Amino acid sequence: MTLQTILPVQAAQIKEWAEARSEAAWLTERRLQALELAASLELPKPEKTKLDRWDLSAYGAFKSVAKTASREELPAATKEFIEEGTHNLIVQHNSGVVYTELSEELRAKGVIFTDLETAAREHEVLVKKHLGTAVKTSEHQVSALHYAAWTGGVFLYVPKNVELEVPLQAVFLTDDASATFAPHILVVADANSRVTYVDNYVSTGLDGKVLHNGVVEVIALDGAKVQYATVHQFGKEVTDLSYRRALLSNDADIEWIVGEMNDGDTIADTATSLNGNGTHSDAKIIAIGSGTQKLNFTTRAVHFGKSSESDMFTRAVMREEAQSIINGITKIEHGATKANGQQTEKVLMLSPAARGDANPILLIDEDDVMAGHAASVGKVNPEQVYYLMSRGISKVDAERLIIYGFLAPIIAEIPLELLRTRLQRIVERKLGQ
Template identity: 60%
Template sequence: MSTPTILPIDRNSVAELSRTRQEPEWMTSLRLKGLELAETLELPKLEKTRIDRWDLSAHGSYVKPEPIASIGDLPETAKSLLNEEQTDNLIIQRNSGAVYAKLSEELAAKGVIFTDLETALTKHADLIKPYFMELVKQDENKLTALHSAVWNGGAFLYVPKNVQVDVPLQALYVTDDASASFTPHVLIVAEANSSVGYVENLVSSGSGSIVVNGVVEVFVKANASVRFATVHNLGEAVTDISYRRANVDKDARVEWIVGEMNYGNAMSDTTSILKGSGSFSDTKAIAVGTAEQKLNYTTRAVHFGKHSSSDMITRAVMRDSASAIINGITKIEKGATGTNGQQTEKVLMLSPKARGDANPILLIDEDDVKAGHAASVGQVNQEQVYYLMSRGISRAEAERLIIYGFLAPVVSEIPIEQIQGQLQQLVERKLGQ
């Protein structure tokens, strides 16, 4: 039986909330339009996934956040992800808004902006307006419309022209109150010839159902580079909806590193739009499903620029009765000559009741291109298990080694050591190792 999506707020409340935040008039109008669209648009139609059967009504309501005095005030699940001695270049959102934001003086002096999006909107509205909800459109579906109406917290990262940021900027998003809305929006703008790395973690604690409806928009200007790493580790009662989009200009590059370690139902769409000639996108994603989880993950590269390149690698491990739909889509538009688009999706099932579906899709409207895909779905190779057992290794340890070997092509290539170690720990925890 499907669950109706009930709008969590009315028109007057949206307008009043926007006013109390001192948002510009264009943002208030955008929010109201989003609410109007959410009343009429349909839910997204996902490949082989009945999202209308998910609990999408638990959006919570806005609860004004209280700043924290120190990282020690956070739940244990969140504190473990932070170093109390490194408090610069960090944003923390707890439930409906930011509770901590700090940028180093060195980066601020270079013109870098890194703060929560709500604060940035009061100080840098002119920088935000040309980009907000431009890659993820309000009218795509009911959920994107609703996000545009009720978004809160989030992050705004702006890197000026010719500025190289050598240290990763970090954001932590924590939900531990199911009554409070949790709808972060991340906006990153890297001007020409700049570079930056951004790392985020989404975690939850406590009980109670809640829908996380997040959006990420990344604009990578000519010859710029953005590395975006995200790890979602949300609880069983959390339904996670994530849209991530990047627009990549001439000779620019974007790297996506995605760890889907949730315990509840989840959908994510990670898309690179390769607009400029010589643009490049690299996506590495891993996912682990357990219990009764329903997962739908899409990675996509859309090529417009000549001689643009994309590479997408996804590995998913399913156990118990979990099921996953893994989609890889390479779209090469007419005129994108010299393009090279490659993708690989593999699903490993650890239980007879687990289900996995890998769907590689090539949509090519140009002749002078290279494109390829590989996909596989299967169970643990028992011959490999027996071989390892014959060398004195227990069955459990043999299966563990095979699983890690399956994920290694993605995890080992992640260029951020911190994310490598974190994903390794989360994989071990989810698989009960």
């Protein structure tokens, strides 16, 4: 069999796309190597989900996009997500980034915030050093195809000892089903730096299926602090495959805040490798499933460093006939003494036909550690409903308050007010209120 009959992307396409956007030669070579590797790799095998039954062929084709000179010219669907007053923004529309803005203040500090394709040409040494180190090309067929076909994306570099007080933001929009949509996000926080990055993924007006095969890599060097917030709200036409990875050096810190608000089938894998001593990872995930969605969310923390700490907190609400698999995996490797790994997974089901499966997993190869987990799957507590009704609140409103209270601890952690407000509206829509 040939690559053309096995894979949804071909070598000739990659060469054509690379030439169309004057891509760096070394990057094109990496793409071709990734495509060749993809032919020999298997699909990922998320817990209790058979990806070979999913249609993962809707990669589309690369389509050139015109740069936008001002925010006023941006697609309307992106404007509602842009925080007022921000001067640090990237917008991707289908296959490419159309708008980039970075304040002079941050430029003067040495911050780099641009699309990844531009960074590969203008900051080759940095990109070469870190691209593909957190999510390996060889991880599985989906990751290899991502490295063959990604477009647009973000490169964020924060220099040593630079602490940023304002968040940087990106918006990713797909509205053309024939266009490739596979951004790659690479964040590099140098020693003792601090940064908050926020993005939104959205679709609108699609007339066919789209596969989002997205990758996020966060590299936090010694003493760096990274806060990463993301909300995915694709429509039913989009199948979302998202792999997020962070690598932490000594005393580094990552905080993940993830809102999984898609209407289509979703696989999301968020993992942190606590390589250094004194590292800390905090992952907060909320998800709402509706209709006939199939959802699989995995959150992982792998401890290598001494005195490393990880917290994972996932809350999911399933309604109608949605089915979800929620996996929490804490792995403490031999030698990671004084490590502490904690996790909690909670699923609330609002319909007899909804399904939720919470799987807490502890893998401990060291004695001198602490680890714990908690998991629950259930319906709205009737005693709580009765209590609120006894205070004059209707049953519908009582259930709504309980659900919002269930999700509120994570929504409150979103670092942008506009995003918090928008997420609340999405929650209301998803719950049919």
